[in-house]
Amino acid sequence: xxxxxxxxxxxxxxxxxxxxxxxxxxxxxxxxxxxxxxxxxxxxxxxxxxxxxxxxxxxxxxxxxxxxxxxxxxxxxxxxxxxxxxxxxxxxxxxxxxxxxxxxxxxxxxxxxxxxxxxxxxxxxxxxxxxxxxxxxxxxxxxxxxxxxxxxxxxxxxxxxxxxxxxxxxxxxxxxxxxxxxxxxxxxxxxxxxxxxxxxxxxxxxxxxxxxxxxxxxxxxxxxxxxxxxxxxxxxxxxxxxxxxxxxxxxxxxxxxxxxxxxxxxxxxxxxxxxxxxxxxxxxxxxxxxxxxxxxxxxxxxxxxxxxxxxxxxxxxxxxxxxxxxxxxxxxxxxxxxxxxxxxxxxxxxxxxxxxxxxxxxxxxxxxxxxxxxxxxxxxxxxxxxxxxxxxxxxxxxxxxxxxxxxxxxxxxxxxxxxxxxxxxxxxxxxxxxxxxxxxxxxxxxxxxxxxxxxxxxxxxxxxxxxxxxxxxxxxxxxxxxxxxxxxxxxxxxxxxxxxxxxxxxxxxxxxxxxxxxxxxxxxxxxxxxxxxxxxxxxxxxxxx
Amino acid sequence: xxxxxxxxxxxxxxxxxxxxxxxxxxxxxxxxxxxxxxxxx
Numbered sequence: 001x002x003x004x005x006x007x008x009x010x011x012x013x014x015x016x017x018x019x020x021x022x023x024x025x026x027x028x029x030x031x032x033x034x035x036x037x038x039x040x041x042x043x044x045x046x047x048x049x050x051x052x053x054x055x056x057x058x059x060x061x062x063x064x065x066x067x068x069x070x071x072x073x074x075x076x077x078x079x080x081x082x083x084x085x086x087x088x089x090x091x092x093x094x095x096x097x098x099x100x101x102x103x104x105x106x107x108x109x110x111x112x113x114x115x116x117x118x119x120x121x122x123x124x125x126x127x128x129x130x131x132x133x134x135x136x137x138x139x140x141x142x143x144x145x146x147x148x149x150x151x152x153x154x155x156x157x158x159x160x161x162x163x164x165x166x167x168x169x170x171x172x173x174x175x176x177x178x179x180x181x182x183x184x185x186x187x188x189x190x191x192x193x194x195x196x197x198x199x200x201x202x203x204x205x206x207x208x209x210x211x212x213x214x215x216x217x218x219x220x221x222x223x224x225x226x227x228x229x230x231x232x233x234x235x236x237x238x239x240x241x242x243x244x245x246x247x248x249x250x251x252x253x254x255x256x257x258x259x260x261x262x263x264x265x266x267x268x269x270x271x272x273x274x275x276x277x278x279x280x281x282x283x284x285x286x287x288x289x290x291x292x293x294x295x296x297x298x299x300x301x302x303x304x305x306x307x308x309x310x311x312x313x314x315x316x317x318x319x320x321x322x323x324x325x326x327x328x329x330x331x332x333x334x335x336x337x338x339x340x341x342x343x344x345x346x347x348x349x350x351x352x353x354x355x356x357x358x359x360x361x362x363x364x365x366x367x368x369x370x371x372x373x374x375x376x377x378x379x380x381x382x383x384x385x386x387x388x389x390x391x392x393x394x395x396x397x398x399x400x401x402x403x404x405x406x407x408x409x410x411x412x413x414x415x416x417x418x419x420x421x422x423x424x425x426x427x428x429x430x431x432x433x434x435x436x437x438x439x440x441x442x443x444x445x446x447x448x449x450x451x452x453x454x455x456x457x458x459x460x461x462x463x464x465x466x467x468x469x470x471x472x473x474x475x476x477x478x479x480x481x482x483x484x485x486x487x488x489x490x491x492x493x494x495x496x497x498x499x500x501x502x503x504x505x506x507x508x509x510x511x512x513x514x515x516x517x518x519x520x521x522x523x524x525x526x527x528x529x530x531x532x533x534x535x536x537x538x539x540x541x542x543x544x545x
Numbered sequence: 546x547x548x549x550x551x552x553x554x555x556x557x558x559x560x561x562x563x564x565x566x567x568x569x570x571x572x573x574x575x576x577x578x579x580x581x582x583x584x585x586x
Contacts (some may be wrong), residue, residue, distance in 0.1 A: 011576050015569075041553035048557070221546040224554040267575075274568035281565045285558055435575055436568075 007261055009177035011271070017184040018258055018275035019282075020346025022249045023191065025111060027283040027343060031243060032292045033308045035223055038239040039230030044284070046231065046240035051280065054241060054453040057446045058250040058410060059276050060438070061417050063268035064429040066259025075260040075357035077253040078534045081413065084421040091538065092531055093416070096409035097253025098358055099527045101351040103401030104252070106381035107394050108351070112344035113157065113164035114314060115337045117142070120160075122333025127318040128326060135319040139311070145390045150509055152389050161386065165375060167345065172352045173371035176261060180349050187342040194339035195286040198332065201324070202290055205297040211323035212297040219296030222304070223288055235468040238460040241453055246402075247283055248276060249347065251410030257354040269434035282343075290336075294320055313340065362537035381526065384519055391515040399493060400523050407461060411454045414446070423447045464489035 008014040035043045069080030077097020081090040121127065127135055140146045144154035171179040205216040230236045249255065259268060291313060295304055298320045307316070313336075321332040352374055359370035384393040417426050427443045465473030466484040477483050485491050487498035496502070496513060504514040546554075 011572055015572055041550055044553065044557050048560070217546045220554065221550045224550040224557075225547060226549055226553050270568060270571055270575075273564075274572050277561065277564040277568055280561050284561050435571060 006176045007263075009181050013177070013181035013185055014258070014262075015271060015274050015278070016188045017180055017346070017350070018255065018271065019278040020184045020188050020343075021254050021258065021350035022247065022275060022279035022347075023188070023282045023343050024247075024249065024347040025115075025340055025344055026247055027279070027287045028290060028340060029310050029313050031247065031283045031287045032223065032290075033310075034239055034243045035288065036292065036304070036308055038236045039227045039233075040222065041224040041226035042228050042230050043236060043240060044224075045226075046237045047243060050237075050241040050244040050453065051276070053445055053449050055244045055248050055250070056273060056276055057442060057450040058245075058414070059248060059255065059272040060269065060430045060442075061414060061426070061446060061450075062250055062255035063259040063272045064426065065413065065417060066256035067262045067264070067266065067268055068429055069256060070260030070262060071264050073361065075257055075361055076354045077256055077409075078358070078537075079361065080256055080260070081416060085416045086420060088538070090416060091534055093409070093412045094253070095527060095530050095534055096251075096405050096412075097256065098355055098530050098534075100252050100401050100405045100409065101254065101354050102377060102381060102530075103397055103405070103523060103526065105348055105351045105355075105378055106401075107385040107397045108344065108348055109164050109168060109378065110157075110161050110382055110385055110394075112341060112348055113161040114142070115340040115344055116164050117157065117160040118314065118318070118337040119334055119341060122318065122321075122330055122337060125326065125330060127322060127329070127333065130319060130322070132316065132319050136315040138318075139314045143389060150391060150515075151387050153387065158386060161382065164345075165378060165382075168348050168352055169371045169375040171345075171349055172356055172374065173368050175367055176353070180353060183349055184346050187346045191282070191339050191342040191346075192286075194335040194342070195282070195290070197335050198294075198339070199286055199289040201328075201332065202293045202297075205294065207297075210325075214297050214300060216293035216297045218301070219293035219304075220289070222296060222301055223292050234460075234470045238457065238464075239468070241457050242460070245406065245410070245454075245457055248279060249350065251406035251408075251413070252351065253354045253409070254350040257357055258350065260357070265433035267433050267435040269430060269438050270436045273436065291317065298323065358533075362534075362540075381522075384515075384522060388515045388519070391510075391512050393515055393519045396516055396519040397523065399488070400520065403461065404490060407454065407458045411451070411458055414451050414454060418447045418451065462490040464492070 008017075035047075065080050065084055069075070069083055072079065072083045074080045074083060076094070078091040078094030081094035081097070082088055084090070085093065127138070130138065142154060142157055144152040144157070171183050173179065174182075202216050203220075205212045207213060207215050245251070262268065292304065292308075295312065295316060299307075299316070317336055318333055321329040321336070323329075324332060352371075355374050355377075356367070356370040359365040359373055360367065365373065385397055386394075388394070423443060423446065426446070431438060463483065464486040466486045468486065473484055485495070485497055487493070492498070496516070499513055499516075501511050502513060503511055504517070505511065
């Protein structure tokens with residue numbers, strides 16, 4: 001094992017990098033959609049409860065596991081999990097901390113490249129004079145989807161993807177302080193400036209001005225109007241816990257990795273809290289003030305209720321900016337897609353670092369070779385997401401890496417930390433060198449409450465009923481009608497519920513189910529390959545000793 | 546906007562901004578590398 005001498009250059013750099021890790025595309029595209037679909041203003045109550053009882057404790061646990069692992073020379077999850085799990089088998093749980101990052105990066109860098117290209121298109125006036133339909137068609141044409149072909153071959157999108165991938169690899173190859181930290185110090189303030197500019201413009205939109213048909217505050221009212229009766233619905237609590245879980249980038253191995261470059265007595269309590277609350281600021285204050293108010297001002301509430309979702313940021317926003325005149329439209333486009341690019345790149349760098357650290361620690365590769373190896377693997381893994389985007393390969397990567405693996409890893413790591421490593425030792429680890437006093441009640445929260453939250457999120461993902469209606473599902477079950485699994489529940493996904501065509505080929509052409517099964521096989525093979533790499537790395541160390 | 550939506554939004558924003566500012570002031574006042582760790586002693 002090579003012991004890296006890398007350290008963070010400054011505390012503010014570390015916090016910005018950690019916050020940049022958490023702040024991602026979901027802060028601006030997922031949070032508003034979740035809030036409007038789950039009780040509006042009332043959503044924020046279970047959301048903040050989940051943040052305090054699950055989000056913050058998980059952050060502290062991951063910072064503690066990371067700093068502890070760093071003291072033993074580990075900067076990626078396999079070694080860290082072994083050092084707290086007290087059995088060599090725990091290193092295979094740590095495989096999740098490599099696998100998740102690789103698999104998410106494979107499609108995340110692709111989305112990041114869309115934001116980069118849309119900055120360029122905004123700058124060159126590509127959306128000038130286009131209607132809503134034309135801007136939406138522009139997006140489909142850019143991704144080469146809707147052509148009726150099994151394979152999407154988007155040449156322009158591939159070129160931008162290669163550019164985004166090269167930027168990531170270049171920054172990672174420069175190391176922690178000179179690469180990741182500098183990128184975060186530039187990216188995070190830029191993101192805040194872009195966000196503030198758009199929020200001010202959005203919140204000053206009045207009906208009848210600049211083509212707006214409603215006041216932007218109607219959108220805010222829609223987002224924040226509390227529906228307190230929804231608080232008794234388990235669906236709302238599961239959605240809120242899920243949003244907190246995914247927004248903080250926990251269960252990935254990225255927080256562990258960044259924290260492993262701290263010294264033994266460096267604070268993690270204040271650092272963890274500062275990074276976590278900064279993510280909440282970007283999500284709740286900025287994220288909630290952009291896409292919904294602007295879209296409601298121009299398209300009205302009924303349209304939003306029908307169309308709110310991830311692709312709205314690309315299919316709709318460029319057209320809405322056109323109402324502000326050519327210069328302001330270009331500036332707004334650059335700010336919106338620049339903001340998304342900054343959010344994306346600071347997260348993708350965080351996901352690349354644990355994989356780099358694994359190559360450096362366990363195989364003795366230098367930074368440059370680690371970065372090139374990572375780039376090569378990502379190129380191979382990204383191809384199915386790009387070429388079979390419309391057939392569902394992209395969504396499959398997102399589901400198994402971006403949803404399933406995160407929850408499984410977080411659940412296992414909290415068991416290892418609170419119950420195997422031991423809560424007393426764990427608490428001592430979290431509070432050592434702390435610059436803030438953490439209330440002792442969190443010791444019990446970490447041992448009992450946070451694991452229960454995670455079990456609820458996991459069970460909720462496995463058995464999610466159709467339409468998210470748990471009460472109706474239990475009623476169906478009691479009346480002998482079986483459990484109505486949602487198509488996006490884990491069981492529903494494994495059983496391919498909702499896909500009627502079960503044949504793999506029709507007239508020699510692969511069907512969607514073939515592509516989905518092959519994608520799952522690829523992901524499983526990747527997980528097994530990383531496990532083998534971990535096994536070989538440890539065997540190599542044993543031979544050396 | 547209705548009064549309840551205003552209250553909900555402003556209360557949430559106030560809580561979030563309070564903690565962000567509070568923790569960031571502490572972070573800025575206590576640079577990481579100023580503290581001596583056991584490793585440094």
